[in-house]
Every structure is written in C-alpha cells, then in structure tokens.
Amino acid sequence: MPLIHLLPKLEKDFSAFEFMPATEFRWSPDEMTIYYDEQVHDDPTLLHELAHAILDHKDYLKDIGLIELERDAWEYAHSTLAPRYGIVIEEAIVQDSLDTYRDWLHARSTCPQCGATGLQIKKSDYKCIACSTLWHVNDARFCALRRYIKK
Ligand SMILES: [Zn+2]
C-alpha cells in the first residue's frame, strides 16, 4: 500500500494530529504535527511517526531516553499500527534505525580529548569520567537523525 493510500486513512483515523508534507519524517509534539517526506514512500516510517504522536512522546532529558522513545515508537508501529493497516514492518528496518541512534549516542558520549565514555550532565553537556573534559553537543529531534535515500 503506497503512502498516497495510507495517508488519507491516517488523517481520517487520527484527526487530532496534523499531517504536513516536509523534507523529512518528524514528529513535533509542540505543533501536534507529523511531518512526512513527500518524496519518499515510506509507510513504516510514517507509522513510526504516528506512534510517537499516539504515545504522546514529548521531551527527553538524556540522550539514552531518546533511544528508548525510538524503540517504543517502533514497537507500537510494528505490533499495533502495521497490522491494522496491512503493512509489514521488517525487523531489519527497525534495527537499522535503532543502530543509527546507537551510533549517534556513541559519537556524542565519546570524550574528544581521550576517547573515554563521558557522562551526560545536562541536556547538551557531557563530562569525561577519565580526564574531566567538558563538551557540548547539539540538540537532537525525534527521527531527524535518519538519512533517507531518495527514490
Ligand atoms: Zn577524556
């Protein structure tokens, strides 16, 4: 079922949320809006974004919390939404997506000075437990980490 068929159904069934075309897939809790990449037919990711919305995913305090929200959203999309709309979400898609977040977390938490693993002390700050170096990381949003291959 291509996106063009799925989307009107989701808009009808979940009218509490806005669905807006964009250049990426993203859930915005502040705007109650699911953005979707209109150039890509990616039903699994669309359902994943909807899962963030239904599960009321908002902010997270630590980077590790973002990975938990990502995992929960995939789980809900896989077990609840996909069967309802007759869509198959391959386990490999889920694992690839979560791997992206694990790589991202690893990159953020690695000390730029000595390579040890740092502790996240604030939303955008890490501190090395080995050499006490402090470093700053940028904000990350839901799902914006994924890079899509345009079809
Ligand atoms: Zn260090």
Ligand SMILES: [Zn+2]
């Ligand atoms: Zn997500």
